[in-house]
Amino acid sequence: MKNNNRFILGGLATAALTGCGGQPEPPRRPMNILYIMTDDHTSQMMSCYDGRYASTPNLDRIAEEGVRFTNSFVANSLSGPSRACMLTGKHSHKNGFYDNTTCVFDGSQQTFPKLLRKAGYETAIVGKWHLESLPTGFDHWEILPGQGDYYNPDFIRQTGDTVRCEGYITNIITDKSIEWLEHGRDPEKPFCLVVHHKAQHRNWMADTCDLALFEDRTFPVPETFYDDYEGRPAAAAQEMSIASNHDMDPIYDLKMRQPGRKSRLSDAYEAMIGRMNPEQRAAWDRFYEPIAADFYARNPQGRELAEWKFTRYMRDYLKTLKSLDDNVGRLLDYLEESGLAGNTLVVYTSDQGFYMGEHGWFDKRFMYEESLRTPLVMRMPGGAKGQIAEMVQNIDYAPTFLELAGAPVPEDIQGRSLLPLLRGGHPEDWRESIYYHFYEYPAEHMVKRHYGVRDERWKLIHFYDDIDVWELYDLEADPRELHNLFGNPAYAAEQERMMKELVKLQTQYDDTAAMEKNASYDRKR
Structure with a gap:
């Protein structure tokens, strides 16, 4: 047996004090x-x-x-x-x-x-x-x-x-x-x-034993499914739309493969299903081929297409x-x-x-x-x-x-x-806010670089570099984040408070590069 004495001070229960009768408890x-x-x-x-x-x-x-x-x-x-x-x-x-x-x-x-x-x-x-x-x-x-x-x-x-x-x-x-x-x-x-x-x-891509599950399920689209992104240009500029066949590829994402059909990501999908053994591939094709045939025969468009894609995705x-x-x-x-x-x-x-x-x-x-x-x-x-x-x-x-x-x-x-x-x-001294910073742009889905702060009720975001947009949300009144309140005089006090909180966290976490980008704040408010 190996000596476990090195664990006496480890873990939740460091060495126990004494047991019944004053005998030391084992570590x-x-x-x-x-x-x-x-x-x-x-x-x-x-x-x-x-x-x-x-x-x-x-x-x-x-x-x-x-x-x-x-x-x-x-x-x-x-x-x-x-x-x-x-x-x-x-x-x-x-x-x-x-x-x-x-x-x-x-x-x-x-x-x-x-x-x-x-x-x-x-x-x-x-x-x-x-x-x-x-x-x-x-x-x-x-x-x-x-x-x-x-x-x-x-x-x-x-x-x-x-x-x-x-x-x-x-x-x-x-x-x-x-x-x-x-x-x-x-x-x-x-x-x-x-x-x-x-x-x-x-x-x-589900396991073959689960392919037939949930085919009777339908799902109400979220209330914000048809968001128009008013007042939020960064949200409008993304490339992660379910409705878009460029963003959510019908072949790659939804498995709507048919011989001769190509899409932006169809070659990647072919490589994925090409890894399957004959038994796996037979089960896969047996399930998805009829769905693809029906999809292309019906050729849904507009909202019908968007909601069909949403259902398949879910x-x-x-x-x-x-x-x-x-x-x-x-x-x-x-x-x-x-x-x-x-x-x-x-x-x-x-x-x-x-x-x-x-x-x-x-x-x-x-x-x-x-x-x-x-x-x-x-x-x-x-x-x-x-x-x-x-x-x-x-x-x-x-x-x-x-x-x-x-x-x-x-x-x-x-x-x-x-x-x-x-x-x-x-x-009592637990944190009252959290800090966030996203950097990957340009890249897949084209979400702009941004950083921000969130507390229990409010959120302040700065989208930067090829864009310079600030957003402020009251998460209690607007939990779906549809109404950007930045620059609204009625919320000037909360906006300033959240800016101070942002600088506090950037200082605490030493994100000096982001702090330099805060300079646009005064020009925007």
Whole structure:
């Protein structure tokens, strides 16, 4: 047996004092961490947040047995940058990974897996990485190249080779995660396992066993589906419209393939289905070919086309989500059956939110609520239960895990540990606002660069560079963010207060480049 004395000061229960009869209690083992993160899963499609569309019983299990954060936000609503914020506990301008098109993550920098290893943890990551460089700080890793593929995906292994795995991606990531828990880790050490799923990322390719699900479902379009973007030129300039065949490609996104038909992204779709084995491809074609034939025969236009695309999008998203929820259930069941559940913090979240037709959109990127918000549920043995309303961000995960492990939290980490909240506390000095900065422009979907601040009621945004537009929203009176109040004299006091709050956070987080762009504020008000 290995000496476990190094754990006496680790974890939640540092060494206990004395037990009955004055006998010292044995030191308790530090708590394990299972961190599950999906891609583009939004709270509108998680039933413990919103019961209109989805049923996610296994994800809801975590909330029912633990806590659900009702004000969880990201610092940069884009896959790679969000992951970098999570790993480092720092905003994008500090961790150096701003966007998915120009950046490579600097693996030599400080990350929470490296710090957990110093505290005696064994660390592993399985699934999506999407940071261009290879992982560092993990004892074990097996990652998808780039975005990965839903069918028969490739994995890059620590040995340097890339191998193709037969099957469906969500099942495979779960299989590999359980395999590491069962046979790959050192049972003498506490562990931190990071499980990063490709789902729910575009283009929502369901497992063949789930293809026929939800075909009887219809969905009312969101109230803002036909938004005209009045007074919001940045919102009007995006390229993430469901109605647009350029933005939401009928072949790539909705699988409306027919021989001889081409579209902007049809070649990419052909490559995806070309990975399928004969059995998978037969099931796929058997399902989608009749739908495509009917679609092209009817040739819907205008609003009929937009709403048909919305329905197909929603159905495919739900099918992919069904597999995800089932596989989260497999992981939770494994923890129970193996006896690990009683000493494992379980975290489920997404790398950002997503638009499910709100404002007529799919995708994310904007600081508007649907992509700024992200689901976050946690189950900590002995911890709090119920809802947590404090404002939290994905920069908070790193300090949370470090404090849980009994490891020091470096001063340069910009997030704040959620452990006091998980223990049922409500610190009086908790943050009253959050900061956001999005950088990827020009790029896919063409969302303008912007930064901003949000508090419990108000939001101030500055779109900059090729545009110079400020927006102010009263989220209580206008939760759908349709009415830009910036420059309205009736709201001058709130506008000035939010500007001061923005500068305060930019100063706190040392985003000096953004502060220089604030100069346009005086010209605009």
